Amino acid sequence: MTNGDKHNLRLGLLFISPWILGFLALCVYPLLSSLFYSMCDYSVLSPAVFVGAQNYRDMFADAIFWKSVYNTLFFAAFAIPLGLVMSLSLAILLNFDLPGKGIFRTVFFLPSLVPMVCLAVLWQWMLNGDLGLVNNTLKPAFAVVNAMLGTHLSPPNWLQEAAYAKWGIIFTGLWGVGHAVVIYLAGLQGVPRHLYESAEIDGANFWHKTWHITLPVLSPVIYFNTIMGLIGSFQVFAVPYVMTGGGDGPERSLLFMATYLYQNAFDYWNMGYACAIGVALFLLILALTYAATKLSEHHIHYEGK
């Protein structure tokens, strides 16, 4: 390294130092300290006492923790694919060259601007079993089915019944696909026109073009949105927290890992245990992201390569 290089390095580090300091103080330090506190009996206000792997042993034996893991996995398993299909389909539809497409794009993006808490309160009423818009829309359909089959079915009481509560949250989440749609739309602008044109000459229809051109070209964007969706789904917190008034929902069906972590940290004063849940959540997201990367390695098409 020449003197000039060293000088440049110093200068470069100086310029980037605000970020490095922020990263060290606000990301690395909390990450490492939560790793340390996860091995302590720690209530925030009294000094931490090292207890080794006790919190992790408690966690493995804690049925409520496993319930929160199950709820989180259930939510992610449906919210991610549904969100993906919905946002991608919307993006493809909104990419058609139609008059007023700007208006449509705005309309579909607008719900993403609604803050989480407002979204939760709004959907709490939409999903209300007696007065909600959702059930009022479903009621005529149920009436038809009942008339035809002679049954007495009625639409579910979304947020009060354990079997439906998570579905309520999943549908609520679909309202916020606007961000992903915008990213897909940007990706769609990068699909080379000439590929479509040559495919058309070969007699390809809309589905052929979507399957063989649009999706492969979009694959890096799909990958990105999937990973972001994965992280977001595993951290689901605000909407169920508001909808249940800070509780766990019927039969703890809306207790997610992030909610349980929060409860332990701030309601039960078990910060050490909360940190252990945090570490478990981190490892779970890390493992799934790694798996997603490995699985999709051969299916992602980077144009630069």
Next chain:
Amino acid sequence: MQKFFPLHLGCWMLAALAAFLCSCSDAGSGKERATIKYWDKWTGFEADAMRAVVDDFNASQNRIFVEFSSVSQIDRRLMLATAGGVPPDVAGIWSKSLPVYAENNALTPLDRLAEEGGVRRDQYIDIFWQMCSYRGHLWALPTTPGSLALVWNKKLFREAGLDPERPPQSLAELEQFNEKLVKRRPDGSLAAVGFLPAEPGWWNEIWGWWFGGELWDGRKAITANSPENVAAFEWIASYPRRFGVHDLLAFRDGFGNFASPQNPFFTGRVAMVLQGPWIYNFIKNFAPPDFEWGVAPFPTADPARFQNVTQVETDALVIPAGAKHPKEAFEFIQYVNSQKPMEKLCLGQRKFSPLRECSAEFFQKHPNPHIGEFLALAKSPNARFLPQLTVWALYSNDMTQAFGRVWMDKATAGESLDEVQRHVQQAFDHQQKRWDRISGKLTKEWDKP
């Protein structure tokens, strides 16, 4: 030019540091009037009532100035501010939070300050002093208390052919009234009921008290699944059995928010509720103008053996550990706890006073015609307060879950409470271990003069 740049930057940093240090030393040098930071949860008219008392205190002397701030989520903010070493000098929390704050060394014991200031147990209705004490020390002084009673809609009683002036005398009678007060729509769905234990669902943990049960033996054992608590939950389980799980769900889903004219008690969909003195404010603001209501002790399962059971709660003023001006802070707390300011505060917040002495004028001026009934209940020998457990938040959450399972007919009373018992006892044992580890050091600190 290139070499100059870092130097130039360094100068700016030094200048900023100097400015910061100057501003710090400036803040510490004020000697004239001690400023007391006071955080409380109040908003609206309740905050106005407290602010008026704070203003009186500030005008009454010139050594201490109290700065009142209305803080949301006070329990969490106080925990974080105390952990960060920047707590307020005085904070208003709920009495049920005292054990967990005290045991985490987040509060200043008030014994010595109270003794020096001449604040004595006999000045209070005893239960409030008990609630502010924990593990042999005084941690808070009460401000605005409340007790729970049966509140009923007289008009609905009259319509159902019941004597509107006579509340049920036993739980069995409450259920007889309940049956008479049920109204159904032509399609068979519920239009109104006499009573629902799930409405508003704020006290799912304590129904056992009206059956003679306890939630804790006061020492090492949680008693969630005691026979009395199971009997209470069996009473709750009778609701889904009588009315149907889905009918009850649909019925309750049609209720509006508590603080709205759609509150089911005000719209006549529920005729009797368990409520505290604050219900007066809600009736005044949201109920129809001709709403007639009565207040009586909530009936027990066995009135021959025990009556006048209630839960008492109070807001409490504490001095967080690490507060800068504990002496001045206590002077303010003591002022609030003297008769006149306390009556002004409780009148403003429409509650009763926790002090034994209370002027006749207070009751004359009080807008709530039933305040006397709530006060009498607080003085009852069967008045209880929530168990002083550091695991109370978890216990309460578990009981709410158990209540929900029984309400949805997903588990029997015994099953759901056994589960609570196991889980809470385990958490409590864990806390006991934590306490055994730190108690020696803590009690020494608390006993320090």
